[in-house]
Amino acid sequence: MGKRVAIIGVGMSKFGELWDKSLAEISLEAGMYAIFDAQVKGKDIDGLIIGNMSAGRFTGQEHLGAQAADWGGLGDLPAYSVEAACASGGAAVRQAYMAILSGEHDIMLVLGTEKMSDVNQSMAMDTISVASDWEWEGMFGATFPALYAFMARRHMMEYGTTEEQMSLVTVKNHKNAAHNPWAQFQRPVSLEVVMKSGLLADPIRVLHSSPISDGAAGLVMCSAEKAKEFTDTPVYIETSRQASDTLALHDRADICTMGAVVSSSRSALKEAGLAIKDIDVFELHDSFTISEIIITEDIGIVKKGEGGKAIQEGLTEIDGKFPVNASGGLKARGHPIGATGVAQIVELALQLRGDAEKRQVDGVEKAMSVNIGGTGATSIVHILGR
Amino acid sequence: MGKRVAIIGVGMSKFGELWDKSLAEISLEAGMYAIFDAQVKGKDIDGLIIGNMSAGRFTGQEHLGAQAADWGGLGDLPAYSVEAACASGGAAVRQAYMAILSGEHDIMLVLGTEKMSDVNQSMAMDTISVASDWEWEGMFGATFPALYAFMARRHMMEYGTTEEQMSLVTVKNHKNAAHNPWAQFQRPVSLEVVMKSGLLADPIRVLHSSPISDGAAGLVMCSAEKAKEFTDTPVYIETSRQASDTLALHDRADICTMGAVVSSSRSALKEAGLAIKDIDVFELHDSFTISEIIITEDIGIVKKGEGGKAIQEGLTEIDGKFPVNASGGLKARGHPIGATGVAQIVELALQLRGDAEKRQVDGVEKAMSVNIGGTGATSIVHILGR
Numbered sequence: 001m002g003k004r005v006a007i008i009g010v011g012m013s014k015f016g017e018l019w020d021k022s023l024a025e026i027s028l029e030a031g032m033y034a035i036f037d038a039q040v041k042g043k044d045i046d047g048l049i050i051g052n053m054s055a056g057r058f059t060g061q062e063h064l065g066a067q068a069a070d071w072g073g074l075g076d077l078p079a080y081s082v083e084a085a086c087a088s089g090g091a092a093v094r095q096a097y098m099a100i101l102s103g104e105h106d107i108m109l110v111l112g113t114e115k116m117s118d119v120n121q122s123m124a125m126d127t128i129s130v131a132s133d134w135e136w137e138g139m140f141g142a143t144f145p146a147l148y149a150f151m152a153r154r155h156m157m158e159y160g161t162t163e164e165q166m167s168l169v170t171v172k173n174h175k176n177a178a179h180n181p182w183a184q185f186q187r188p189v190s191l192e193v194v195m196k197s198g199l200l201a202d203p204i205r206v207l208h209s210s211p212i213s214d215g216a217a218g219l220v221m222c223s224a225e226k227a228k229e230f231t232d233t234p235v236y237i238e239t240s241r242q243a244s245d246t247l248a249l250h251d252r253a254d255i256c257t258m259g260a261v262v263s264s265s266r267s268a269l270k271e272a273g274l275a276i277k278d279i280d281v282f283e284l285h286d287s288f289t290i291s292e293i294i295i296t297e298d299i300g301i302v303k304k305g306e307g308g309k310a311i312q313e314g315l316t317e318i319d320g321k322f323p324v325n326a327s328g329g330l331k332a333r334g335h336p337i338g339a340t341g342v343a344q345i346v347e348l349a350l351q352l353r354g355d356a357e358k359r360q361v362d363g364v365e366k367a368m369s370v371n372i373g374g375t376g377a378t379s380i381v382h383i384l385g386r
Numbered sequence: 387m388g389k390r391v392a393i394i395g396v397g398m399s400k401f402g403e404l405w406d407k408s409l410a411e412i413s414l415e416a417g418m419y420a421i422f423d424a425q426v427k428g429k430d431i432d433g434l435i436i437g438n439m440s441a442g443r444f445t446g447q448e449h450l451g452a453q454a455a456d457w458g459g460l461g462d463l464p465a466y467s468v469e470a471a472c473a474s475g476g477a478a479v480r481q482a483y484m485a486i487l488s489g490e491h492d493i494m495l496v497l498g499t500e501k502m503s504d505v506n507q508s509m510a511m512d513t514i515s516v517a518s519d520w521e522w523e524g525m526f527g528a529t530f531p532a533l534y535a536f537m538a539r540r541h542m543m544e545y546g547t548t549e550e551q552m553s554l555v556t557v558k559n560h561k562n563a564a565h566n567p568w569a570q571f572q573r574p575v576s577l578e579v580v581m582k583s584g585l586l587a588d589p590i591r592v593l594h595s596s597p598i599s600d601g602a603a604g605l606v607m608c609s610a611e612k613a614k615e616f617t618d619t620p621v622y623i624e625t626s627r628q629a630s631d632t633l634a635l636h637d638r639a640d641i642c643t644m645g646a647v648v649s650s651s652r653s654a655l656k657e658a659g660l661a662i663k664d665i666d667v668f669e670l671h672d673s674f675t676i677s678e679i680i681i682t683e684d685i686g687i688v689k690k691g692e693g694g695k696a697i698q699e700g701l702t703e704i705d706g707k708f709p710v711n712a713s714g715g716l717k718a719r720g721h722p723i724g725a726t727g728v729a730q731i732v733e734l735a736l737q738l739r740g741d742a743e744k745r746q747v748d749g750v751e752k753a754m755s756v757n758i759g760g761t762g763a764t765s766i767v768h769i770l771g772r
Contacts, residue, residue, distance in 0.1 A: 022521070052469075053442075053448055054442045054448055055516075056439075056440045056442050056443050056513070056516045057442050057443055059520070060515075060516060060520045060524065060525075061516055061519075061520040061521070062439055062440055062469055062471060062516035062517060063469075063470065063471035063516065063517045063518075063633065063759055063760055063763060063764070064469075065469075065470055065630070065764065066470070066471070066630045066631070066633050066759060066760065066763035066764045067519070067633045067763075069630040070630065070631075070632050070633045070634075070637070070763070071633075074630075075630075076629040076630050076631060076645065076646055076649055077629070077630060078480075078627075078628035078629065078630065078766075079470070079628075079630050079764070080468055080469070080470050080477045080480075080481070081468070081469040081470065082466055082467065082468055082469070082481075083438075083448055083449075083450075083451075083466070083467035083468070083469060084449065084451055084452070084465070084466050084467065085448060085449035085452070091466045094464075094466075095466070095468075095481060095484075095485075097488075097490075098481075098484050098485045098488040098490050098491075099481075099484045099488070100488075101487075101488035101489065101490065102483075102484035102485070102486075102487035102488040103487065104483075104484050104487065104626070105484075127442070129446075130441075130442045130446060130447055130448035130449065131448060131449045132449075133447075133453070134445070134446045134447040135408070135447070138446065139446075240490070241464075242464035242465075243462040243463070243464065244451070244452045244455040244456065244461075244462050244463060244464065244465050245452070245456075245462060246456050247449065247452050247453045247456045248456075251456070259462065260462055263462055373449055373452060374449055374452065377449060377452035377453075377456065378449070378451065378452045378465070
């Protein structure tokens with residue numbers, strides 16, 4: 001492309017069960033912090049894109065773009081929502097990337113948001129199923145833990161992956177989240193506690209699964225040229241790539257791999273002229289810990305089948321060769337669905353700026369996010385650099 | 387901008403109550419017709435954007451982008467949904483416009499879709515309210531007919547607009563829809579029948595309101611340079627403009643005008659170097675007939691307050707000076723929410739190509755669509771040309 005898009009501001013709301021705040025309030029909070037961080041004025045912003053999966057079902061409100069523009073006092077700027085299931089946040093970042101490259105927008109506010117705790121657990125579970133193939137999966141009772149259980153069980157059978165390895169992903173991500181002030185679970189958990197936690201869908205346990213969360217994340221994005229007016233330390237989106245796979249898990253030839261992750265990550269690396277070893281820090285979509293293991297393999301950190309061993313050997317720890325989810329990931333930072341893809345980029349921007357405090361990875365020059373929807377029917381990969 | 391984006395294929399499903407088809411099926415139908423019309427191959431398409439408001443609530447399925455790519459056999463291309471309430475279709479067109487201008491995509495399939503009849507009327511009404519300010523309007527019982535009734539009553543008070551004038555919009559749009567093979571209501575209605583139809587919210591009657599509809603519309607879009615490979619008669623998007631207003635009606639200084647429509651239409655005309663008199667045919671968002679009257683004024687066809695008189699004098703008839711909704715509009719073509727903004731562009735493309743058969747307006751060189759969300763919190767304007 002030649003042209004690059006810059007991130008000049010980042011913001012987050014706390015992730016967790018935010019009983020005393022509305023969806024609009026948490027979105028605003030993240031957006032305001034991002035605007036403050038960017039040191040831009042509200043009137044400089046000329047477009048707003050908001051990643052969200054199911055506010056209509058979780059809160060009764062759609063039309064979130066216009067609402068955020070209105071509540072934020074941002075004037076009459078164009079405002080949209082973007083949806084790609086659990087990859088809605090990544091989709092919003094990608095849409096803003098294209099909108100800025102197109103020349104139609106100069107400085108955009110990108111939000112990702114979801115408020116899941118306003119409905120009861122049963123309704124939340126039912127709503128999450130909108131990301132699967134409802135007619136062929138959800139309707140027959142295959143919840144997301146069940147679908148990922150198929151993938152986990154098969155991965156164990158094919159490659160000898162163990163429950164302990166899946167549990168060690170949790171231990172690592174909770175340890176990292178202890179240093180993330182926005183994380184839902186800012187505390188370590190022991191391997192023993194994870195392995196004794198309740199079964200959701202054998203072999204997946206409660207502590208192998210990301211939680212039901214409320215939260216929002218925000219970015220201020222602009223063209224690379226424009227960025228210099230506002231900051232000396234912009235972070236750049238070097239490539240943005242997306243791919244799709246079958247919506248239903250049973251339509252795939254191999255459920256131990258996510259084809260869309262393979263193709264979008266390869267394409268992103270190629271476009272950026274980089275190899276996987278050039279990436280210094282990763283945010284990978286660990287909605288379930290088996291998902292982090294599979295994605296670690298699919299993007300080429302290790303060979304297929306060796307993701308379990310990689311976690312056991314510490315390869316993906318903050319001080320390992322390929323640090324994954326220094327933020328705590330979806331497991332421990334929390335997974336307010338539409339917010340996740342934006343929160344991944346917030347974390348990577350902080351890592352690139354050297355602002356990640358106690359969870360900082362040393363010498364970060366390049367960073368990669370993988371945000372997936374459903375069981376991998378959507379994959380969105382961003383590579384960021386300084 | 388200099389650069390333009392072309393429309394090289396259009397397609398529609400029938401609009402109506404489509405009991406025997408699923409949301410995915412009607413989306414596919416519109417998409418397949420558009421691909422066939424464009425004479426491109428599925429593998430030439432490298433991106434899919436789908437406008438939809440509330441499939442999660444109407445059908446239990448989100449993640450429509452991945453689903454459409456999967457069901458359409460389109461391979462692993464990037465696929466998203468876009469939402470801006472009743473302007474979701476227009477937002478999808480605008481996103482595709484930017485995606486192509488950005489250079490990230492060459493040939494895109496744009497769909498708009500909604501299936502509203504799978505839930506009962508009460509649930510449908512409740513779901514439509516997600517487009518209003520739920521906490522301050524919907525929750526207190528202000529349905530969309532009620533909100534538009536406020537606007538209509540005030541317009542009658544301020545400008546002497548009459549029930550007969552609001553009814554004549556219905557008569558015109560049904561007359562036009564009689565020649566539209568995709569329309570939900572392909573039959574004329576008399577003024578007497580409209581004025582005697584049941585009251586929804588005084589002064590708005592059933593026949594002043596767009597119906598609950600199922601349906602989908604599709605476009606194949608590409609860069610202007612690329613278009614020449616496929617067709618000798620491309621249609622161009624000359625400008626795409628969007629604006630926002632307060633989400634809640636009660637936050638506006640004047641409810642007889644839609645500020646977002648005023649600013650987005652002026653900005654679009656200015657960008658295109660055109661005046662309103664240069665536009666030969668219009669698709670304006672008549673979710674209620676008072677809305678067509680207000681928009682007719684807000685875009686400058688007539689002065690504020692004269693929209694009622696304009697319809698009475700035949701100014702907006704197919705053979706009038708400013709033909710509005712030759713397709714039948716939302717009132718008579720039907721209003722499957724996410725499909726509407728795309729269907730407007732399909733109609734204008736047909737008018738520009740001279741393919742609109744018995745509803746063809748003579749000598750169309752320039753065309754304009756206005757697609758709004760809610761009571762005008764979002765407005766998206768496209769100007770098309772040959």
